[in-house]
Amino acid sequence: MIEATQLVRRFVVKKSRQFRSVVQEEITAVDGVNLNIERGEIVALLGMNGAGKTTTIKMLSTLLKPTSGTIAMDGIDVVSQPSLARPLINMVAGGEKMLYWRLTGKENLVYFARLYGYGGHEAAQRAIKLLGMVGLSEAADLAVERYSKGMKQRLQVARGLINDPRYLFLDEPTLGLDAPIAREIRNLVRELAREHNRGILLTSHYMAEVEELSDRIYLLHRGRIIQQGKPEQLRVLSGEQVKYNLTLSGVNAANLDNCFRDLGVNGLKVTQAEGTTHVEFNAPQEFPQEHIFRAVTALDADIVDFRTLEPSLEDVVVALVGETA
Amino acid sequence: MTVFLRIISAEMTKQQRQLFADKRVFFSLLLWPLLLLMSSYYMFKPFSLGATTGTGKVFFADQHALTVFVLTGQLGYTFMYAMTESAWRLTWERWMGTLEAIILTPVSRLAFLVGESLAFLLQGVWMYTVMFSVLVLFSGYQGLETVYIGLAGLGFMVLASISWGTLMNSLFLLSRDVGLMFQLFQDPVNFFAGIQVPVTVLPLLARAIGIAIPLTSALQMVRLGFVTGNPFAATTWIISLLLSSVAAITVGWRIMAWAEDRARTDGTLSFY
């Protein structure tokens, strides 16, 4: 397990005044973050731009030293002994850096494998296997400068797996990728956690991706964790409501109004068209649906169509961040 | 040892593909030293040989001595430049983002520094071999003795270069202003190392600075070898070569650790 306790990271930035003195300002990018990641689970770190997600990941991956706080990884003190932690982790960042453009995909992977201590033959074997895993076997001997953006990102994922890490940090891994390739990467991430017992920390701006993959979410805002929990727990905590959309037949509209108001729902909207009645309203997450069926039965009406729209994670995040702001 | 050799091998492959795969670069590596040689040789043309004074006069007694002086200086410059260049190239890795990827690995920092230098040096091994062969032939082949002097000279240069390269790689990681670092460790170091002016002619303070540079001692030993026939004539130069090499590697290694720690503290691993 990775356990980060009271992580703080401050930066000193210089602000220039034209021809005049430079002013130094201290900014706190991460302010007392506590989080943990178990092996076999996917944890998401969400937040607006500038919330501190990348800074947090860099601290966990030993690229950045925390100003204060501790990080323990399977008994290793990551802050004071980063060299012991490095064989166990890896990081994949979005974008086109961290690769040698004039080397081929395979040469890149072999190089990094050797830095991790793999011998020539073993390094080559690992490279070939990983290239197959990310669907780049046919492009193995092509220089990276000829790769498309999606190919470079897949190669990044392969590089992130080169040392078979226990914990993997993925910073926007599907940024700017086509839908089919992004889906492949998500499937790979899921497989790594479920079947290979890797602990994964993921940041992403794609809420659907986070919703699909993550077991738990930490919501970061201005360097602090403002909420955490499973996606469904966050929905409840956000107070966002579920939208209901019913189509009924054989009902008296006048009776409808009173009936649903008694249930305590909000924003009731009733429209009639071609012999049917459409009812729309919002209700809290924990609203028991059997009340709706009892109400419809009491009205002696038939349900033609019944739909619900759960609040999206995006709605949840915006609501929670908005509250904090 | 195996891990160390793996790292060197990995660095060589990477550099060969990333930096030297272009055939035009090889052509340049041949042409450029020739141009430098011309510059060094013709620089002495405004002066009258034989009319020399002071401690360096053995190198300017006649055309032959001057040519050996210039050729050895050129050799020294080439080795030196290779190491400064290797360090400069390392800073590209910061810009490309690959430095972060390397720092992320558990690779031994000392092995990485030495591996970078040695790999870069080995890229030009054919060039150094040609230059040493020219030197051996020009100085008058006198049997195997001359070859031994040549091989010994090559050994001194390689040792001096690796140790200097280790220090350069680490120093360049410290500063974002690599342009100044490059200039600081280019012409001034060439001056103090006695590339164009014999180190024995320099003022005392300049000579002291020169002796701290491993190349100075290696170059002096090579020159003495080809002019007097015995590179080991002066034990002081052997001692200073060994001491300065050990110092350069040790300081370089510690600076790398400090530079990495500072980059992790300031968050500047990926800035350029």
Added chain:
Amino acid sequence: MWSTILSVIWQRFNVSRRAYPWSEIGGNLLAAVVPFLAGWILLRFVFGGRVDNSFTQESGGTNYLGFLAIGLATYMNMTGVLLAVGRSLITEQREGTLDALFLTPVSRIGYTLGYTFYQLLLQVPPTIALFVIAWLSGAQIQVLAPGAVLVNLVMAVIGFYGMSLVLASVMLAIRETFITQNTLTTALYVFSGILFPVGYLPKPLRFLSEGLPSTRILHLLRNAWLYGLGPRDLPADYALTAMVALGFLLLGIWLLRHVERLALADMTW
């Protein structure tokens, strides 16, 4: 065009000030002062303060230190302009902003002139510093024909700018800086007569040397500065030098336009 030039100067100034505070001034100064000191030490402490008759014949005098100082100052300014302008476009290409630049209607000449003028401004302090050091070392560096020196400086700006456009185009076309930077600047060092009169070079190489604007400009600059010889004394030389400088300028402009078309057509860039 003037707004482009000023914008580029401002942008370069801010980048240097924030990221590379000392390299551009300090680095160039070192590259000039160190060879000067080497020459001074050789003259004073190895060769007894005397030069060979061949130097007097080839350079027109015995003022070795003055010869050296002017040569190194010219080299400093020339390589400053060449490398700054030469690298400008390939740096944009490597940073991924070249397409964005080429898509704008910004004047390419204005853009590259901005780099040129910025470099020339930047070289003023180290050039002055070099001459101060030369003067303190006992070099005779009084300007004997200021008007002629000024004419030479104008030709130098045109010639160096033209050379830099040619270099920028070549660097962008072959996508390589290593070769051009090292080999070319060293070639200019040798063939422009920076440290020694080009008359020392073998005949076939002298022909190459005479074809460079830098060689001709430096020769005329030294004659004007140290020996007071101006256009009236060497009219043919001045005319030919002006033609060579303009020739390089026109070639550079044409090459740049051509390479830009290739760059925009090549999708892999």
